[in-house]
Amino acid sequence: MVMEKSAWEKIIRYLRIRDKERTDILDDLLPQDLAEQIYRLSKEETIEVFSLLNNEEAALILGEMELEESAKAVALLSPKIAADMLSEMPYDDMTDLLGELDDDIAEGIISYMQKDDQEEVKGLLEYPKDSAGGIMTTEFISFKETITVKEAITKLREVAPSAETVYYLYTVDENDKLAGVVSLRELIVSQDEEVLSEIMRTTVLSVQANTDQEEVAHLVQKYNFLAVPVVDEGNKLLGIITVDDVMDVIEEETTEDILHLVGASEVEGSSLIDATVVSIAKTRLPWLIICLLGGLFSGSIISFFEETIDAVVALAFFMPVIMDMGGNVGAQSSTVFVRGVATGEIPESVMFKYFFKEIKVGILMGIICGITVSIAATLWQGSPLLGFVVGISMVCTVILATTIGTIIPIFFTKRGIDPAVTAGPFVTTIKDVTGLMIYFYIATIFMDKLM
Amino acid sequence: MVMEKSAWEKIIRYLRIRDKERTDILDDLLPQDLAEQIYRLSKEETIEVFSLLNNEEAALILGEMELEESAKAVALLSPKIAADMLSEMPYDDMTDLLGELDDDIAEGIISYMQKDDQEEVKGLLEYPKDSAGGIMTTEFISFKETITVKEAITKLREVAPSAETVYYLYTVDENDKLAGVVSLRELIVSQDEEVLSEIMRTTVLSVQANTDQEEVAHLVQKYNFLAVPVVDEGNKLLGIITVDDVMDVIEEETTEDILHLVGASEVEGSSLIDATVVSIAKTRLPWLIICLLGGLFSGSIISFFEETIDAVVALAFFMPVIMDMGGNVGAQSSTVFVRGVATGEIPESVMFKYFFKEIKVGILMGIICGITVSIAATLWQGSPLLGFVVGISMVCTVILATTIGTIIPIFFTKRGIDPAVTAGPFVTTIKDVTGLMIYFYIATIFMDKLM
Structure with a gap:
């Protein structure tokens, strides 16, 4: 934790003053602001702050801290004190917090609670965390x-x-x-x-x-x-x-979707800052290994055209632009589609209508990018024919990338699989393989004249 | 619009029955559900539905439709009827709707409104759409x-x-x-x-x-x-x-952030389904052209190593895997970082601490991917030295990609620029250039033995 001296001093000053001047510090300081400071404090400081708070204040602040942080703070306190503080929290927050603690610590705290609180909490703890039962509270009217x-x-x-x-x-x-x-x-x-x-x-x-x-x-x-x-x-x-719990869910689920788009995910049970290096690497490596195999597969396509490259080495200079453009266009198509489905902007009934429009967009962008790159290639290498080969390949690659970038998420969506999780590596590999094949195939046709 | 006969028949049946049986159809049908159906109807059908609704019902439904869709529906109605319906809406929704219409249509409708409504709306229309003034309502207590x-x-x-x-x-x-x-x-x-x-x-x-x-x-x-x-x-x-308006803002801004990550954006003033092909292509092409130039620049790096490739063509086979992995690792690092900043999980005070951890993750992932690819390369090409060159290049590329993928968004964030908008093309080009340079540089060192 990075320690900010001023924040710590401010909190302690507040807490020491309030016994003389006022009974409720939260009139001046919103619990969310205090919650935001506390997680930066050391263990000793955290214990001191909670010893200066009354149970109600502590409950408010624990409820506003990030779940991992509040669990860490509670684990520092004696089970009896923690039980008194938790009893002031709404049942849903109390349950979330207990669910985050190690089982033996949670059971220790629950054993100090009142009978009826114990029963409520045990009932709520039985629902899966990401279900309606897991986020609901039983305190309704x-x-x-x-x-x-x-x-x-x-x-x-x-x-x-x-x-x-x-x-x-x-x-x-x-x-x-x-x-x-x-x-x-x-x-x-x-x-x-x-x-x-x-x-x-x-x-x-x-x-x-x-x-x-x-x-x-x-x-x-x-x-x-x-x-x-x-x-x-x-x-x-x-x-x-x-609604406040729902807003947290929306943020959580959106983060999950965004991270899945690049094959990353949150480390279960700890924040970005506290997760270990190994646990972070574990969440990302499976996707990277799939991409690695995909990349090798794409490379094997090139090996079929070994003679072509051997004859015209300049062809290798345009591999990056063909691959990058295929990748970017594909990412645009699949991201716009996946997001459109998530927000409900693309309902299932118009999916194929959307698909055909996306291909038209691909044709237009392909022609523009193709002309641009063929002019650049002609000027750079002084060969209009090479410019033509690169340009035509670019047009085909861009059109194919929009098609693949849309059809693969549609395929997963129709089968009830979240496209955000799965579409990425497939799109990358297929667009690489097809893009490079088109490029070298066209180049091979014109090889006699390119040499 | 794709027309769903059953939805249309359901709505019309509801509307025709209710005059006999009940006065408020909305007891049975939530306005959001009706709103969702209406936008699929033809112009004639839309006009018929609104003629069967009273002003209050119409206001509720217009308030729940997507803004572009409700504006389209209102534009079909006479200004007098539209003014009566809009008068039943909260001022913030009314203003949003009027702001979405063409100026002359909006002015026509406003001219039929009551004096005090006119003044409120004109006042609210002066605030920028994406400011607090633009989304607030003046109907508070x-x-x-x-x-x-x-x-x-x-x-x-x-x-x-x-x-x-x-x-x-x-x-x-x-x-x-x-x-x-x-x-x-x-x-x-x-x-x-x-x-x-x-x-x-x-x-x-x-x-x-x-x-x-x-x-x-x-x-x-x-x-x-x-x-x-x-x-x-x-x-x-x-x-x-x-809070309901805020949830819409969160969805809108998150969508914007996600689309910016791939250099796409929403077409101003129309939905995904209705935007024209040219207008969609326009939002995506600027980024693609930057990527295209970046790709050509990366290719020019290869041209410096023309002799190396000419001598060992097999080196070209591993370009895709080096480039793809650099791209994926860089995208993971920058996406996780950008999202962490957006959700407040990475506050400015721990940014550099986070950066160093990310590099450690990069080192770990680099070593694992490097070993994997060097084994694969050795088996495929039968050359342990080639495997060694590809493996070492992979380690360096992955570490560099995590560094670049984090340092570039940090750079933009520290300067107050939204990293989601800008980081992408820079990360792609820099990782391509550095990745290919490392690869061919190492290959050139060992060239004598590779031949």
Whole structure:
């Protein structure tokens, strides 16, 4: 950790002053700002800061730290103190944090918790981390659909402090099944004597506990929800997922997609800064080895044209431009396509229409790049024929690269495989092989005249 | 547009039935779902659908459609009808939509609006589209800090229907300057007779109207706000930005970043499906031409080693694998770094620490890839020396590619330039040039023995 003296002094000053002057430091300092500083402190400093915080403050700050960092901090504390602090956190954050700790440390902390907290947490820990159940909280507000607005507001005033969001109030029928939703806004503007079933919306979108978190994120984003309810198979309300957790999911999933595009991924359970060199290399090497084999395969294509190169060495000078352009055009096509599918801009119904347009784009770009490179080659090597060979190869390579860069992700998408993960190495190898084959094949045709 | 008969029939059936059976189709059909279908309809069908919707429904649906699609639909309607529908939209969505239309169509619609709507919209249209002012709405709730909770709740019940979000209530002092914020939740759980200044939070983060929308998005994401206030230089409240608009910004900016990584970008003012071939090619060609020049430059390096290739043609067979690996490793390093900076995982203070770790990763990966390729080369060409030359070149290329892939984005970041936009072509060209130079330089040293 890089230590910033001023940050540390600022925190300690705040914490020491506040006992005299005010009881809640968080009036002046937002927990997120404090959270951002703490992870840079040494172990001893971290322990000192937490000893100066009350449980509520500590819970707020732990909830705002990066998960790996907060787990590290909690592991430094005694299980009893950690249990008291964690008890002030919403269940979803508490569960995430416990799930991040080593099993024995987590169990030690859980053993100091109150009975009902223990049960909630153990229940939540059973859901996979990246499922709706894994990110939901069980602190939601639900009312029987038969009570009045006035009764609801009165009850709300009693329970609100412990619920994570009060902006949606879910209504349940006599069997505790999800019946509808009333926003706090609708509640506030309704008449006291109205019954919830009269003002609630009955079209409630909900997700199952095992729904993938990415799907939940898309739902919240599409419908602009502040929260979405999680139900079991019998439509019984289990918990809710709030928009702040969804934003974290979107960031996480987008990062995953972007890294997959280049065959990298995050090191499970540690941040970029803390991951070991070996663990980082492990995430990237599989793709690199595939690329390495692809590169050797492309090279073997060249070996078939050994005589051609032997006769006209200048042909080798244009290999980089042919390969680079194929690579870049292919990357553009596949990235634009993969992103378009991810954002919903390219729905499945128009995929092939999009494909044909992309080929037209490839033809236009191919002709422009082909003319440019053939002029450059003619001027450089003083051979219009060589310029012609390079130019024609460029046109073919660019068109092929747009085709391959689009058709391979379409192929994976149609088969239900995430194209971001898989398309890259295939596109690279196929465009190299085809590009070089076209280039040397055309060159071989004109070889007599090129010599 | 691809036409899906069933979707069209479903919509029309809904719209025809609802006059008899119910007044609000949106009870059964969420506006987002309807919005998703409409953009696939023909012009005539679109006009028919909107003629069957009342103004409120039309406003909801227009607000949920992709901006380009809703602008297209509105352009089909008479300015008077469009003005009535738009008047039901929140000001921020209304402004976005008008900003998307051709100027004369927008002015025609505005001329049919009510005076106060006209003034609001004209004011909002003056802010740049991607600034806080451009995405904010002026329909927020603010109270004098001196009123009581009870008074606030009463007032809230009157004004809530026209405000976009009621979840944060901003308090202002006697000079209309932003003084604090009370969440609806805090208001609900407070005593009737308490004064807002007693329960409000005085640490309110706000943004200026000219703040970049990406910065606003990061703020909302970091602090988990449901809305953020926009103020002028004198701290006077101008509007608010809500979390749903922020999620759209995050998606938009992430897409932009991803596309920039491959030198593509969205076509201004039209969707992927509708953009013309020429306009798509225009967004991609500048980068391709730079890459083309870079590729020719790399090729010119090879020409210096013409004699070496002439003597040992087999050297050309390993050019693709050296170039591809340099490209892939460089892309991994720069993508992981750029994404880490974007998500805040790599703060500026640890950038160089990160850089040195990345080089260590490069050394490890280089050694592994180098050994692999040297074995493959030895087996394929039957020359351990050639295997040695290719292997050593691979080690150097991979290490150099991680270095270049990180140092170039660091360079741009330190200078305040978005590395996602600029790093790509430089990384490609520099790694090609250095990789090929190393390869042929080492080969030339051992040339006597390779022949």
